[in-house]
Amino acid sequence: MAFGPRSLEGAEPWPAAIAGVAAWIGAALMISGCLFLLAAARRLGPSLTPLPAPKPDSSFVEHGPYALVRHPIYAGVLLMAFGWGLVVQGTLTLGYAGVLAVLLDRKAAREERWLIDRYPAYQDYRRRVRKLIPFVY
Numbered sequence: 426m427a428f429g430p431r432s433l434e435g436a437e438p439w440p441a442a443i444a445g446v447a448a449w450i451g452a453a454l455m456i457s458g459c460l461f462l463l464a465a466a467r468r469l470g471p472s473l474t475p476l477p478a479p480k481p482d483s484s485f486v487e488h489g490p491y492a493l494v495r496h497p498i499y500a501g502v503l504l505m506a507f508g509w510g511l512v513v514q515g516t517l518t519l520g521y522a523g524v525l526a527v528l529l530d531r532k533a534a535r536e537e538r539w540l541i542d543r544y545p546a547y548q549d550y551r552r553r554v555r556k557l558i559p560f561v562y
Contacts, residue, residue, distance in 0.1 A: 426506055426522065431515030439514040451511025458504025465490040465497035477536035485544040493559045495537070495550070499529040500557045530557065 439447065466473055468490060472483035490497035503526050510519035533556060540547045556562055 426509060426518060426525070429517065429521065431513050431518045433517065436516065444514050447511040447514055451508040451513075454504045454508030454511065456508075458501040458506075458508060460501075461490055461504065462498050462501025465501060477532055478539050479543050483543075485540075485546060485550075487546075487550050487554070492554065495554050495556050496529070496533045499533055503529065503557065526557075533557070 438444070468486055468488065472480055472486065474480050474483075494500050503522065506522035506525050507519065510522050537547070537551065541551070
């Protein structure tokens, strides 16, 4: 995302009016995503792990950012990725963010199978709270 090509060779730059607005929106998305990710990581505390399987001594969290989406860390990463694509006005960068969204969605699906096995209350939580985008998905 950060170091790959941002746009196709010979592609026209974004019009100045759109580029300026996109940069501001992208920066806001990046800041929001970072704050959301940090709040979610803090809420998990010692249960935080980079692996999709829950830690043996973890606890089920459904408050704070977890009341808005089931995977707020992934949501925060995606906000930052799409925000970066807008900041750099990179059509390929936005495509990379789309690919990342698919990968994180698949990782979340696998993680949820483990969470359902581990926490009986997760099924009800899953029905109430959206996966990555509040009130949408």
